[in-house]
Amino acid sequence: DAGITQSPRHKVTETGTPVTLRCHQTENHRYMYWYRQDPGHGLRLIHYSYGVKDTDKGEVSDGYSVSRSKTEDFLLTLESATSSQTSVYFCAIGQGQDYGYTFGSGTRLTVV
Amino acid sequence: QKEVEQNSGPLSVPEGAIASLNCTYSDRGSQSFFWYRQYSGKSPELIMSIYSNGDKEDGRFTAQLNKASQYVSLLIRDSQPSDSATYLCAASNSGGGADGLTFGKGTHLIIQP
Numbered sequence: 001d002a003g004i005t006q007s008p009r010h011k012v013t014e015t016g017t018p019v020t021l022r023c024h025q026t027e028n029h030r031y032m033y034w035y036r037q038d039p040g041h042g043l044r045l046i047h048y049s050y051g052v053k054d055t056d057k058g059e060v061s062d063g064y065s066v067s068r069s070k071t072e073d074f075l076l077t078l079e080s081a082t083s084s085q086t087s088v089y090f091c092a093i094g095q096g097q098d099y100g101y102t103f104g105s106g107t108r109l110t111v112v
Numbered sequence: 113q114k115e116v117e118q119n120s121g122p123l124s125v126p127e128g129a130i131a132s133l134n135c136t137y138s139d140r141g142s143q144s145f146f147w148y149r150q151y152s153g154k155s156p157e158l159i160m161s162i163y164s165n166g167d168k169e170d171g172r173f174t175a176q177l178n179k180a181s182q183y184v185s186l187l188i189r190d191s192q193p194s195d196s197a198t199y200l201c202a203a204s205n206s207g208g209g210a211d212g213l214t215f216g217k218g219t220h221l222i223i224q225p
Binding site for chain 1: 143144146154155156157158161163200202204205210211212213215216217218
C-alpha cells in the first residue's frame with residue numbers, strides 16, 4: 001500500500017527463535033499499530049504507538065514487544081516464537097481514530 | 113470489553129441486487145465508524161466512514177448510522193462480482209485514547225453472477 005510497507009512479506013521460523021517484523025511509513029502519521037488476524041478472531045490489536053518512544057499494549061500483547069525510535073518505523077518483536085503466533089500480521093497507520101487507518105500489505109508468519 | 117458484532121455469513125447476493133451488511137457496537141461513546149473491504153489474502157481497505165446519524169452515500173455505497181440503536185450498516189447497490197470480499201465494520205473507542213478502533217470479525221459477501 002502506498003505510504004506504508006511491511007517486511008518481510010513471508011517468514012517461516014522455528015519455535016523458540018526471536019523474530020522481528022518491520023513497518024515503515026512515509027506519511028508522517030503519528031499513530032502506528034500492529035494487529036494480528038486469525039480465522040475466527042478477526043483483527044486483534046497487539047501493540048500501538050502514539051509517538052516516538054511512546055507505545056502501549058493492546059489486547060493480545062503477551063509474547064510481543066515493540067519499538068519506535070523514529071516516526072517512520074515501528075518494529076514488532078516476538079521474543080521467543082511459538083506455534084500460537086503463526087498468523088498474518090498487519091501494520092496500520094493513522095492520524096487519529098476519527099480518520100480510520102491505512103493498512104500495510106501484511107506479513108504471513110509461520111512458526112514450525 | 114468493547115465489541116463490534118457482525119454476522120459472519122456467507123451472505124450470497126445475485127449480481128445487480130442490493131447487498132446489505134450490518135453491525136452493532138457495544139461502546140456507546142463511539143463516535144466514528146468505518147467499513148473496510150478485505151479481499152482474500154489481501155489487507156483491509158477503507159471504503160466508507162460515517163460520523164453522524166443518517167445516511168452517507170459514495171458511489172454505489174451507502175453507510176447508515178443509528179447511534180440510539182448502536183447500529184451501523186453498509187448498502188452496496190448494483191452488486192458486482194468484484195464486490196465479493198469480507199467486509200469489516202470498525203468503531204472508534206470512546207475516551208479519546210490512542211488505541212483507536214475495535215473491529216468486527218467481518219461478513220463474507222458473495223456476489224453470484
